[in-house]
Amino acid sequence: MNWTRPGLLLAALAAIVLLAAACATTEDSGVAEGGPEDLDLPDTANNEGGADEGADEPADPELAANEGDEADEDGGDYVELDPNAAPGHDFEARDPRLDPAPEGDHHEMEIRATEMEQEVAPGVTQRVWGYNDQVPGPVIRGSVGDTFEITFINDGEMGHSIDFHASKVAPNEEMRTIQPGEELTYEFEAQHAGIFMYHCGTEPVLQHTAQGQHGAVIVDPPDLEPVDHEFWLVQHEYYFGEQGGIQDYDKMVDRDWDAVVFNGYPAQYAHEPIDDVEPGERVRVWLQNNGPSASSSFHVIGTIFDTVFKEGSYQLRPDEETEGGAQVLGLQASQGGFAEFTFDTDGVYPFVDHEFADMAQGAVGVFEVGDVDADEDGH
Numbered sequence: 001m002n003w004t005r006p007g008l009l010l011a012a013l014a015a016i017v018l019l020a021a022a023c024a025t026t027e028d029s030g031v032a033e034g035g036p037e038d039l040d041l042p043d044t045a046n047n048e049g050g051a052d053e054g055a056d057e058p059a060d061p062e063l064a065a066n067e068g069d070e071a072d073e074d075g076g077d078y079v080e081l082d083p084n085a086a087p088g089h090d091f092e093a094r095d096p097r098l099d100p101a102p103e104g105d106h107h108e109m110e111i112r113a114t115e116m117e118q119e120v121a122p123g124v125t126q127r128v129w130g131y132n133d134q135v136p137g138p139v140i141r142g143s144v145g146d147t148f149e150i151t152f153i154n155d156g157e158m159g160h161s162i163d164f165h166a167s168k169v170a171p172n173e174e175m176r177t178i179q180p181g182e183e184l185t186y187e188f189e190a191q192h193a194g195i196f197m198y199h200c201g202t203e204p205v206l207q208h209t210a211q212g213q214h215g216a217v218i219v220d221p222p223d224l225e226p227v228d229h230e231f232w233l234v235q236h237e238y239y240f241g242e243q244g245g246i247q248d249y250d251k252m253v254d255r256d257w258d259a260v261v262f263n264g265y266p267a268q269y270a271h272e273p274i275d276d277v278e279p280g281e282r283v284r285v286w287l288q289n290n291g292p293s294a295s296s297s298f299h300v301i302g303t304i305f306d307t308v309f310k311e312g313s314y315q316l317r318p319d320e321e322t323e324g325g326a327q328v329l330g331l332q333a334s335q336g337g338f339a340e341f342t343f344d345t346d347g348v349y350p351f352v353d354h355e356f357a358d359m360a361q362g363a364v365g366v367f368e369v370g371d372v373d374a375d376e377d378g379h
């Protein structure tokens with residue numbers, strides 16, 4: 001059971017994933033139980049003086065530089081991902097099911113910048129920064145032509161901001177950094193269809209984004225076909241620091257991530273498979289790669305995409321002349337799109353970032369389609 005072994009056969013992946021989940025259900029996950037009150041927020045938080053101060057410097061140089069201990073030079077005190085560990089019994093996967101856009105063409109909502117301690121992998125707790133206490137932040141959905149009125153509130157203890165890629169606005173106004181306790185109104189019209197990243201743009205933007213301040217806005221194309229199931233996945237990386245501390249800025253700069261995850265937690269949909277899809281039902285997966293720095297090659301094992309929409313246009317639609325199919329939806333950092341497909345038979349269908357190093361670090365999940373128990377008889 002080693003996801004990192006080179007040459008791993010795709011056919012074995014489903015069994016490995018399920019076995020890992022099954023074997024782990026009775027084990028102590030070692031999850032830390034400490035609440036936010038157990039840890040001090042870094043007291044040298046950045047941006048105390050305004051939007052553009054502290055550019056290119058980590059928000060907390062001491063913590064980000066690993067406190068200078070000798071033992072830390074090689075990451076000795078840093079937490080590491082255990083790819084075979086499972087979350088604790090009380091773990092609840094983030095719901096990947098996507099609701100239709102709300103009624104109406106004007107959407108008002110409140111988004112708060114927050115800083116909190118969170119379990120980000122089995123046994124790994126980090127102090128993350130998010131929106132509405134979530135990493136990634138909430139999914140926002142509408143249609144082309146809709147207007148969005150976001151009340152953005154800074155509930156944190158350092159400067160934060162929000163940058164919606166779905167908008168065309170003056171960055172120095174709506175995207176400006178606001179200080180703790182302040183708020184601003186960010187209004188935009190969704191002029192173009194797609195799935196778009198949003199993130200904190202406060203310097204160092206690499207750190208604020210990797211710390212967890214990112215999410216997705218979905219703007220439906222006008223001709224979006226109905227499907228049986230819609231799911232959302234935001235892919236992103238973690239760069240672990242010390243247990244309970246913030247993530248490591250040097251690792252972020254070096255692209256030396258520890259985990260690559262869908263919706264905030266490594267392999268969470270392998271531990272809690274998506275299990276309400278039947279053979280023949282049409283599935284659409286919206287995928288936004290929020291990085292901040294890795295690319296993604298999204299693949300569902302055991303099926304072929306017949307529709308791919310990426311960065312504002314259809315790359316593939318069912319076509320009787322070409323009979324074309326796609327094996328991956330490939331996304332550079334900040335790109336997004338969706339893939340549509342069906343499953344022909346009952347079974348266990350893993351989905352992965354087919355950059356297998358990313359899969360080995362947590363970018364994996366599972367669709368359990370139809371009557372899986374019957375198929376697994378005797379196992």
Ligand SMILES: [Cu+2]
Binds near residue numbers: 129202
């Ligand atoms: Cu921020």
